Amino acid sequence: MADESTSSFYDDNAATYASRQRTLPIRRLDAFLSQLHPGSSILDLGCGGGQDSAYMLSKGFDVTPTDGSPAIANQAESFLKRPVAVLRFEDLDEEEAFDGVWAEASLSHVARATLPEVLERIRTALRPGGTFHATFKAGEAEGHDRFGRYYNYLSAELLSEMLGDGGWHNIVISEGDGTGYDGKPTRWLAVRTQK
Structure with a gap:
């Protein structure tokens, strides 16, 4: 988590947040799973209510x-x-333990300055050739939403640069319109890449 207001929101609104009506990102899930062998080990990083x-x-x-x-x-x-x-992103400390890492709408809360380090921790946790998926709220400047949650609001260019600099391969970033917990129209970035 990026800051105390973000952590407080999730701790204080856990039941409401976890049980909210949410459409599963089936297309993204299936695309991610198609990159993995049956029975592969997956780390769900920031699993929320657990539906994914x-x-x-x-x-x-x-x-x-x-x-x-x-x-x-x-x-x-x-x-x-x-x-x-219970695992904060910056405390991930595994080495070649997973075939895939799934981080749907969770890494948006990592401070921009800390994100490269967290991405490196994820890369270290993956086995060679492992697949990483994440989604981010798109934007140009970091900030907070009306619930006080911090977002790093990345551009596709900045995200691509961070991943490239971090040694990731086969980086595919797509953009699409959707919404979030706040109900506002939101531009989302989805990335799939490999170690």
Whole structure:
């Protein structure tokens, strides 16, 4: 998490946030899973309510769900009926442990200055050739939303540059319109890349 106001929002609104009506990103999930062998190990980084993890588990993958908020992790644990580790992005400390890392709408909360280090931690956690997926709210300048949550609001160019500088391969970034928890129209960046 980037700052205290972001952490507080998720801790204070865990039940509402985790159980909200949310459309699964099926196309992105299937595209990500298609890059992996059946039964591959996946780290769900910032799993929220656990719905994406549940989908990947239902497809036979070995999923490790995590979230930076203890309260959100508890919600996901209740939903998934399995342990959900409390893990802040900057505390990820695995080496070649996963075939894939899924970070849907979570890394948006990492401070721009810290993001390269977090991306390197993710890269280290992946096995050679492993696949990484993430989505970010698009924008030009970092800031907070009306709930006080910090966002790094990246451009496709800046994200591509960060990943390229970090040694990632086969970087594919797409843009699309959607929404978020705040209900506002949102431009999203989706990236899929490999170690």
